[in-house]
Amino acid sequence: MPVKERKKEDIKNLTFPELEEFVTSLGEPRYRARQLMGWLYYHKVSSFEEMTDLPKEFRSTLVDHFYLSTLKPQQVLTSHDGTLKFLFGLDDGNCIESVLIPEKKHYTICISTQVGCALGCTFCLSGKGGLVRNLVPSEITNQVCTIQREFLPEGVTCNIVCMGMGEPLHNYDHTLKALTILTTPLGFNFSHRRITVSTAGLVPQLKKLGQALPVNLAISLNASTNEVRNVLMPINKKYPLEELLDAASCLPLQPRKRITFEYILIKDINDSLTNAKELVKVLKHTRCKINLIPFNEHEGVAFKRPTDEKVQQFRQCLVSKHFTVMVRESKGSDISAACGQLRSHGLKMKPSAMNALQVL
DSSP: OOOOOOOOEEGGGOOHHHHHHHHHHTTOOTHHHHHHHIIIIISOOSSGGGOTTSOHHHHHHHHHHEEOOOOOEEEEEEOTTSOEEEEEEOTTSOEEEEEEEEOSSSEEEEOOSEEEOSSOOTTOSTTTTOEEEEOOHHHHHHHHHHHHHHTSOTTOOEEEEEOSSSOGGGGHHHHHHHHHHHHOTTTTOOOGGGEEEEESOOHHHHHHHHHHOOOEEEEEOOOSSHHHHHHHOGGGGTSOHHHHHHHHHTSOOOTTOOEEEEEEEOTTTTOSHHHHHHHHHHHTTSOEEEEEEEOOOOTTOOOOOOOHHHHHHHHHHHHTTTOEEEEOOOSOGGGTOSTTOTTOTTOOOOHHHHHHHHTO
8 A cells, every 4th residue: 555645734834832843853953943933934935945054954854844835916906095905815726815004104914814704794895705714824924924025115114913804813723823923033023012913802712812912902893882783793792792891801901002992983873972972981991092994885885984074073072081092094995905895806795784773
């Protein structure tokens, strides 16, 4: 009977301690793991042959055990505001999207953690096709590798936000491993302060992440009552506002850190002064700041953007109660790269969701 060929592992799925364990198991010096991290994530090489300070015999051993994955964009779209959207093809034929956003003093890379999404938020096009699968750590970090190597201007600071396709905490283990690799000093060396994980409110995983890594947390709130949030975000039926906000208020925040609550303002749904006053009440005991995001109108979703006057009235109500509030206009809407627009083609909103809100 022929010997079955052993399947190789993607070396980019290994953390630094796992690389150390591998190299020492071969009798190699421990510093080989540091060299590997540098080649993979600082130099961002695409082959083992490029790791020129490693002995040839050791490079051959790496080839025997591992393969080295990369992501190549199948399509790159450029917005009038300078935002770039990337369509990346995966080995199994699926696709994910990432976004590079120019800010005043830095860039932000918005990455995906799943193919599709299972949570079914009614204002978001990214999950309208449901969840296909989780991304593995290398598929998460390779988005950063490719964008940094090929599209980010040299010497420019960048932040990472897990706000692309998928719910990061629904893919908790792989997301945590990817974040660990992103923050390892010997590799990407991102500060925890430059990484933000956005969640719709998976309470158990939120608590776990708060204990595991001191990254920034952004909670997609979008409503001040369970009644409205249940329709906008079905996950609220499992983890209602009271439970979510209790978990948020108990997170071990470092000094000067606050939780960000994201609140998408939707015309005649959650944009009234009454809604703002309710929001003040539910957040008064939480150390936080609030990002108000006027809704991005797009095909397939019946919601509308509130007027600028309504947005400012809502903001002023919160500011008058001493909250830190930012109004965030999404970028890249002309290339479907704005908030909630990724992986949107051919997906339509079910009219039942809009009808349910109209009777609240």
